[in-house]
Amino acid sequence: YKFWQTQPVPKLGEKNEVVEEGPFKIVDIDQVPKQPGPLVDGFEWVTMDLTQDSELKEVYELLYGHFVEDDHGQFRFNYSVSFLKWALLSPGWTKEWHVGVRATASRKLVAFISGVPVELRVRQKVLHASEINFLCIHKKLRAKRLAPVLIKEITRRCYLQKTWQAIYTAGVVLPKPVSTCRYFHRSLNWQKLYEVGFSPMPRHSTVAQQIRNYKLPEKTSTKGLRQMEAKDLDAVLALFKSYMGKFDMAPVFTKEEIDHWMLHKNDAPGDRVVWTYVVEDPDTKEITDFFSFYGLESSVIGNEKHNNVRAAYVFYYASTVGLTSTPPGENEALKTRLNALVNDALILAKKFKFDVFNALTLMDNSLFLEQQKFGAGDGQLHYYLYNYNTNTIAGGVNRSNNIDQNCSGVGMVML
Numbered sequence: 525y526k527f528w529q530t531q532p533v534p535k536l537g538e539k540n541e542v543v544e545e546g547p548f549k550i551v552d553i554d555q556v557p558k559q560p561g562p563l564v565d566g567f568e569w570v571t572m573d574l575t576q577d578s579e580l581k582e583v584y585e586l587l588y589g590h591f592v593e594d595d596h597g598q599f600r601f602n603y604s605v606s607f608l609k610w611a612l613l614s615p616g617w618t619k620e621w622h623v624g625v626r627a628t629a630s631r632k633l634v635a636f637i638s639g640v641p642v643e644l645r646v647r648q649k650v651l652h653a654s655e656i657n658f659l660c661i662h663k664k665l666r667a668k669r670l671a672p673v674l675i676k677e678i679t680r681r682c683y684l685q686k687t688w689q690a691i692y693t694a695g696v697v698l699p700k701p702v703s704t705c706r707y708f709h710r711s712l713n714w715q716k717l718y719e720v721g722f723s724p725m726p727r728h729s730t731v732a733q734q735i736r737n738y739k740l741p742e743k744t745s746t747k748g749l750r751q752m753e754a755k756d757l758d759a760v761l762a763l764f765k766s767y768m769g770k771f772d773m774a775p776v777f778t779k780e781e782i783d784h785w786m787l788h789k790n791d792a793p794g795d796r797v798v799w800t801y802v803v804e805d806p807d808t809k810e811i812t813d814f815f816s817f818y819g820l821e822s823s824v825i826g827n828e829k830h831n832n833v834r835a836a837y838v839f840y841y842a843s844t845v846g847l848t849s850t851p852p853g854e855n856e857a858l859k860t861r862l863n864a865l866v867n868d869a870l871i872l873a874k875k876f877k878f879d880v881f882n883a884l885t886l887m888d889n890s891l892f893l894e895q896q897k898f899g900a901g902d903g904q905l906h907y908y909l910y911n912y913n914t915n916t917i918a919g920g921v922n923r924s925n926n927i928d929q930n931c932s933g934v935g936m937v938m939l
């Protein structure tokens with residue numbers, strides 16, 4: 525960790541004594557360089573303009589070929605252009621935080637890192653932070669210590685905008701996870717997941733038996749369930765605010781952010797990214813629950829029958845049933861309600877042709893994962909905070925990496 529031990533982050537290995545939470549360092553903005561640091565010869569810094577479809581397409585192509593793969597190099601995320609627009613042009617975005625590296629001669633985009641602003645509550649403190657994602661270096665430029673250069677550059681640009689903290693996730697262990705969640709998957713199209721090599725055939729089972737095991741009803745069952753509309757914004761905002769208050773770490777969204785992150789715009793060009801449903805009590809007309817999921821494809825590398833897997837990911841949700849101080853693990857009403865809602869979400873995701881429904885062990889997900897037939901994945905997602913000393917937050921898994929019914933303190937879903 526030659527680079528990370530120079531950074532304002534906790535050291536790995538330090539025993540977890542309780543700390544007073546706060547920044548590691550107070551930054552003097554006058555000391556922050558006004559210009560980027562040097563890049564290796566033949567390459568130059570660029571600030572992307574992602575309002576230009578041509579530049580958005582360049583980021584898409586870079587990520588399509590060079591972003592996160594699974595350990596066996598079988599799958600690679602395939603973030604769509606409309607997904608990247610949604611993720612990177614969110615309320616308060618600035619082009620300064622869309623950082624690229626181009627080869628000077630060819631103009632080819634060879635590296636990228638991004639940030640978008642988020643008001644992030646960590647226990648009782650709200651941080652004006654940057655959500656860092658899409659760090660990507662072309663495969664031909666790997667292992668040249670370019671990542672620390674990119675990280676230092678986006679740090680400089682965040683500091684110049686008086687943003688002293690950041691949140692980021694990674695599948696790799698770095699100094700030092702604030703929380704760790706585990707991947708879970710619920711098959712929707714078992715045969716395809718088997719054919720792409722994602723789902724193994726359990727011993728003594730058959731394709732027919734597996735398909736039967738994951739069969740879902742045609743219709744949803746929750747009374748009053750319907751797609752979210754603009755008229756629901758205030759109700760969803762209020763419900764989100766009170767539900768998310770129970771987690772140690774969660775975003776504080778404005779109405780504009782609920783609109784952006786939850787509401788699909790029917791006239792938006794390109795493929796749909798987010799699906800949000802509300803439950804309207806037929807009598808009181810009150811919005812008692814909502815849930816959402818986002819769509820993200822993974823390219824299948826080297827499979828003659830399929831080149832994509834369509835995955836839906838659990839996004840945010842809330843239920844009035846969960847607004848009690850009862851510990852979630854003891855809130856049978858919440859467990860019942862969430863299982864009904866997620867079962868409906870599975871039915872809807874299958875209707876929208878998703879092959880798999882993915883979830884982490886964060887929020888109150890451990891209340892439905894087993895009952896809804898999610899299987900544990902071999903991936904883990906580590907959460908990190910930059911320049912903020914934080915006591916560990918429960919990630920919904922225990923020391924032996926199994927579901928912890930006491931749920932999780934993580935209420936921040938990263939894309």
Ligand SMILES: CCCCCCCCCCCCCC(=O)SCCNC(=O)CCNC(=O)[C@H](O)C(C)(C)COP(=O)(O)OP(=O)(O)OC[C@H]1O[C@@H](n2cnc3c(N)ncnc32)[C@H](O)[C@@H]1OP(=O)(O)O
Pocket residue numbers: 525526527528529590591592593654656657658659660661662665666667668669670671672675678679682683687688689690692693694695696698910911
């Ligand atoms: C206040 C504002 C602050 C803003 C910034 C907050 C921090 C943001 C931090 C970034 C959040 C990103 C969130 C996401 O997007 S996570 C997804 C990251 N992207 C990928 O996995 C895509 C495929 N992989 C690649 O493109 C490259 O392998 C990357 C770019 C990942 C590393 O390139 P490369 O393989 O050519 O290595 P190097 O020789 O240049 O550099 C080696 C150094 O880099 C450290 N490394 C390796 N992987 C990661 C990683 N995922 N996060 C942080 N650090 C990482 C590594 O420990 C070593 O440092 P040290 O061990 O010597 O110390």
Ligand SMILES: Cc1c(COc2ccc(F)c(F)c2F)oc2cccc(OCCCNCc3cccnc3)c12
Pocket residue numbers: 592594599601657658693694695706707708709717720722822833835837880882883884901903905938939
């Ligand atoms: C990723 C991921 C998986 C792997 O999913 C599949 C991969 C290939 C398949 F064929 C398939 F069917 C999958 F379900 O299962 C998950 C379950 C829960 C959450 C998951 O990813 C959380 C979103 C991660 N964002 C990408 C990322 C990762 C690391 C750093 N920055 C961004 C995942």
